[in-house]
Amino acid sequence: MADETVIIKTILFDGQAVGNIACFEMFGKREVGYWIGKEFWGKGVASESLKQFLDIALTRPLYAHVAKHNAASQRVLQKFGFEIIGEDKWSPNPNEGEVEELILELK
Numbered sequence: 001m002a003d004e005t006v007i008i009k010t011i012l013f014d015g016q017a018v019g020n021i022a023c024f025e026m027f028g029k030r031e032v033g034y035w036i037g038k039e040f041w042g043k044g045v046a047s048e049s050l051k052q053f054l055d056i057a058l059t060r061p062l063y064a065h066v067a068k069h070n071a072a073s074q075r076v077l078q079k080f081g082f083e084i085i086g087e088d089k090w091s092p093n094p095n096e097g098e099v100e101e102l103i104l105e106l107k
């Protein structure tokens, strides 16, 4: 949050903070990421948040890394024009296995 190149927004739903959405640089590329509180899933919150955020975070191309099993997030990204361009692996914890990810790009 101290990095001035980062854009980060709180997501409000009915006036309540329910998540966040951010854009940041990772390995020289602009990346978007978001997180919605579980009790608010399936209400279109991520979709509306990404739609509004793409009018604020104007850098293109814009990238996202999504776990392969996270079909809901892939759907949200693809609704707004992100396309799958590759695959990656990420180890959130050295003691746990790797998470297989898809890399998506918005041109």
Ligand SMILES: CC(C)(COP(=O)(O)OP(=O)(O)OC[C@H]1O[C@@H](n2cnc3c(N)ncnc32)[C@H](O)[C@@H]1OP(=O)(O)O)[C@@H](O)C(=O)NCCC(=O)NCCS
Binding pocket: 033, 034, 035, 036, 037, 040, 041, 042, 043, 044, 045, 046, 047, 048, 064, 065, 066, 067, 070, 071, 072, 073, 075, 076
């Ligand atoms: C992934 C996440 C952001 C989705 O948020 P959400 O507010 O529930 O998403 P929305 O309601 O806007 O849209 C979900 C879409 O995925 C679809 N979907 C949900 N589950 C699905 C599944 N198992 N398979 C395919 N599509 C699915 C929904 O139908 C909807 O698409 P639609 O609008 O065409 O009907 C939310 O679950 C989350 O915060 N998860 C934890 C953090 C995370 O994964 N962040 C993203 C990292 S890239």
